[in-house]
Amino acid sequence: MVALTHTPPSAERLRAVDEFLAEAWADQVSHDDRLRDLAVRVRFDRGVAHVTGEVPDGTHLRLVRDRLGRLAGVFGVWCRVRVAGREPVVVDLGCGGTKQYPGNLGLDIFPAPGVDAVADLSGSLPLADDSVDVLFAVHILEHLIDFLPLVDECHRVLRPGGVLHVMSPWWGHVNAVADPTHVRLLDVQTVKGICVQRPPGTPRWYPLHAGSDGASIFADLTPLPPDAPGPTPAHLARFFA
Known part of the structure; x- marks a missing residue:
């Protein structure tokens, strides 16, 4: 039997990774003028970034998705965000x-x-x-x-x-x-x-x-x-x- 080496992380490690990601995102926002004033909320759950809130246009939403996706440990960026006041x-x-x-x-x-x-x-x-x-x-x-x-x-x-x-x-x-x-x-x-x-x-x-x-x-x-x-x-x- 061939052993599979790609094993999932434990629940404890996933919680620690979520804490790291929350800190990393807060640091990213604090250093990026494009992100600082956006009315979005980001919650990390087992490596998935859940994004809610509102942005002025689609360019800003794409920016948020891209910046979140570049954080090490993020597996997906799931969004339900209003764009220019319109519910998605x-x-x-x-x-x-x-x-x-x-x-x-x-x-x-x-x-x-x-x-x-x-x-x-x-x-x-x-x-x-x-x-x-x-x-x-x-x-x-x-x-x-x-x-x-x-x-x-x-x-x-x-x-x-x-x-x-x-x-x-x-x-x-x-x-x-x-x-x-x-x-x-x-x-x-x-x-x-x-x-x-x-x-x-x-x-x-x-x-x-x-x-x-x-x-x-x-x-x-x-x-x-x-x-x-x-x-x-x-x-x-x-x-x-």
Whole structure:
């Protein structure tokens, strides 16, 4: 048997990392005039930065995401932020009874408390083109034999600058195989494949962030227009082998 060396950190270490990240972000804000006066709140939970509040425009939100994503130990940057006073349209895919933020629109194949619309995620999403700011696909992709049609649908419904947040079990952790409803195994390299290894003419993605804590993989992806330049090799090297 081959031993897996990528083991998840303990709960105690994750709490310590969250404390470090909170201190590092406070220090970053204190030294960056662009961040200091922004009305955003950042909470770290097991290495994921949860951002709420308001910014004047999309450029400031992209700045916050980028600066947070550069902190060592951050696995994802999850946002529900008002831009210029407008509430974001945030959709939880396959939410069941649990949404990532209260007020999100919840879609699931089964009716349940918290599910706002019943939808088969293996088909078309009941959402208009360019109508959503943030999509959460938390523990969803591993349940679909072919998840690329859903990823393509996410690309269709996201507004320019929107973000798809992905979280799934890492293939080498027991959680990936312990649930018999999991039909796909995923790795951070799977995210690279979604972004740079698909055929010409298919929807294109730019990875804002990607990583793994040894139990789960995380990815924050934003849609690219057909004629936009893709990620540079230097940017990809931040996340992928």
